[in-house]
Amino acid sequence: MPDHSGQKLAIVIVGSVDHGKSTLIGRLLHDTGSLPEGKFEALQAMSTKRGMPFEWAFALDAMQAERDQGITIDTARIRFATRKRDYIIIDAPGHREFLKNMVTGASAADAALLLVDAEEGVREQSRRHAYVLHLLGIRQVAVLVNKMDLVGFDADRFGKVAEAIRGNLNALDIEPTHIIPIAARDGDNLATKSQRMLWYQGPAVVDVLDEFHPRTRGIEAPLRLPVQDVYKFDQRRIIAGRIESGRLEAGQQILFSPSGKVVKIASVEAWNVPEPPTSAVAGAAVGITLDEQVFVERGEIISHVENPPVLTNVFRGKLFWLSKKPLEVGRSYTLKLATVEAPVVVEKIEKVIDTTDLGERQMERVERDEAAEVIFRSTRMLALDEYRSVPGTGRFVLVDDYLTVAAGLVSMEGYPDQRRQLAVKATNVHAVGHAVTREARTLRNGHAGGVLWLTGLSGAGKSTLALALERELFAKGWHVYVLDGDNVRSGLNRDLGFGPEDRAENIRRIGEVAALFADAGFLVVTSFISPYRTDRQRAREAAGERFREIYVKASLEACEARDPKGLYRKARSGAITDFTGIQAPYEEPEHPDVIVETDRQSEAECIEVLMNFVRQQFAI
């Protein structure tokens, strides 16, 4: 039965520049009787006017600029019909710099035709485009080996090219449905079987198209309804959004993630419909009302209670980088996933993938048109899905400075769902005097609050390490703050001098302030000589279990040789008194949690030790 209800299968045609995509499309339109009346003659006139042989590609290259340069700039959409059904062809440009347009075109496709030149064989662009199909989740692919006329319709040549491209696609988990030898310019094996390649036993291109299936949103998959908006135009309070997967019904209990609220659907709303609906399925843009007024907003994901999305503040993105500015560790981008927008920080680039040979490299940055696997950390909890389970809530883009700079898929391999953690912790929590619990802060920040108490001689390198550690952690999305003499002495402890009592009080106040910061969810790094065990013990008691003592160790000789502030010199000359290590004792920590030895280790080595320690002790 022909299906001309208007439902169209979207086909993207990809492949290296000059492998004949536009020619293929022009010819396909002609051979299926889909060219508008007079277009063929107009094309002929256009070619004559330019003194060129007849050019099928002119059927598409609507823009003057494209005709003159002879390349396709953007994604054009062309409609045509076979006897079976209607199609939209998305013509994706082959030029390297136009990859973002190709991604735009291909992301809307049900299936793809990958075009390879019989003479040139598989090129870098062919492989890159195959990788884009892989990354955009397009698994229905047929390969057309074009320009067979230029290789004398040679079956052996076809076999070689076919084998090469099949190998490339298989490495990407794509099994081509067919590999077809064609000569697009002359129409060989397009609408009908060619008489010039009788050795080819398979179907023609049009028959292969008719075999493809439309990509649909999964109605049988778990319910995912990202909240797009909440309306209050009249007495109804309507939660609006598009169902990405599954189905819902009035009366059902639903869960909002990440907020965790559970309510019942009171009604399914619609305007100008024959009868009010009571249910809706994937693909529908719906509105629902709730049986209870709870605060929800754009960005939450509605599911059923028993099959919720993953909760996490860290995930892996398999992505394509589209921006001229490279992706770098420590940089922050805006994540857009379904309707949520949240800042995320690049924590780690796991690997950069060369899309031409699928080789993997370790890299500090990801350049334009490269693919990569990247770990992102968010300061707030995200509800999302593994792409393979629910595509609609498992794919994302990144925005930087108003521009979309990446498109990618979520992979949670190796990362736990934090929903369970959240639930277990919530039941164990006792009143702590705060409406917002410590656990809640920890979950949102992605790390616990705490105090890293750096102690050591003057000149041992405490401040240098504290500030370097702050920079590193901040870049990775941590809430971190350094307390040192500079910011404490000028305000909080302005009234204190340098006598023994005042120094003890100085450390006491710092210990209390650090404990409050830790309570607020921050990781505080303190940088004070704090020479007395009793003073440090008091600071430990203030912060409790979140206190860690870091001994920044260096010999007195080394410190005196460095003497960054000239204090040792002044102490030796008697210009200052009670100087630790000279006139006053430094009591070494008995059981420090970490020792870094700055006279034996480089700053980078010390930072590595501290970063590992911090992650292990405070990250969730």
Add this chain to the structure above:
Amino acid sequence: MSHLDELEAESVYVLREAFAKLERPAILWSLGKDSNVVLWLTRKAFFGHVPFPVMHVDTGKKFKEMYAFRDRYAKEWNLNFIREECPPVEMTDPTLPPAARSAARKTLGLKAALAKHQFTGLVAGIRRDEEAIRAKERYFSPRSEDGSWNLKDQPPEVFEQYMTSFPPGVHVRIHPLLHWTELDIWRYTKRENIPAIDLYFAKNGMRYRSLGDEDITKPVPSTASTIDEIIAELETTKVAERSGRAMDHEAEDSFERLRATGYL
């Protein structure tokens, strides 16, 4: 879901994104079949309400039937209606062919209206299948301060994520009907029972397929006098929809030049 349901859902999603993300959006109402579908879809999206101002940039040269239609439904649909006028044709680029100059008036009127109302987004009922240049459009298509469209460097539109935030001075055109065809428009108009201007229906063997200014819009031969007959006609026709719109055909690149400088 039927094909029309899917088209509708996609458009509703786009309209809701515009409402959620843009500070001062407005709908452009050209009074034709497409922008009437946009208004209808807006009422679908917002459950009977039209929460945007609806603006007609008036050339003063539309058919009288179009003005009657506008005045009736602005009231009946309870629209927050704005009418703005276009400047005289002498203000347009004199190097454009005559009919294109007439169309360019609308662009000037639009720019003036934008400046006056400070809209950050304009919803317009263009479709990819109308015209080859429109085929290259995005759902959310940024325009620079002077209204121009950089069609060689458009934002990527992936996974139904649209460009919804912009640097100051840039506004966005929103195209909720981009994926519809002329046939879809009529099938939906029929299903939803959306009112249509009489000029679309054949009288004396002629009808209008596309409505613009009276002096530069010509009817095409047709016997289709009902929506069903229009649908039957479109299922087999190979005549381009805008063939009656003079400005498209004066030179190979007329439409491209109009559009790059801000024409809808």
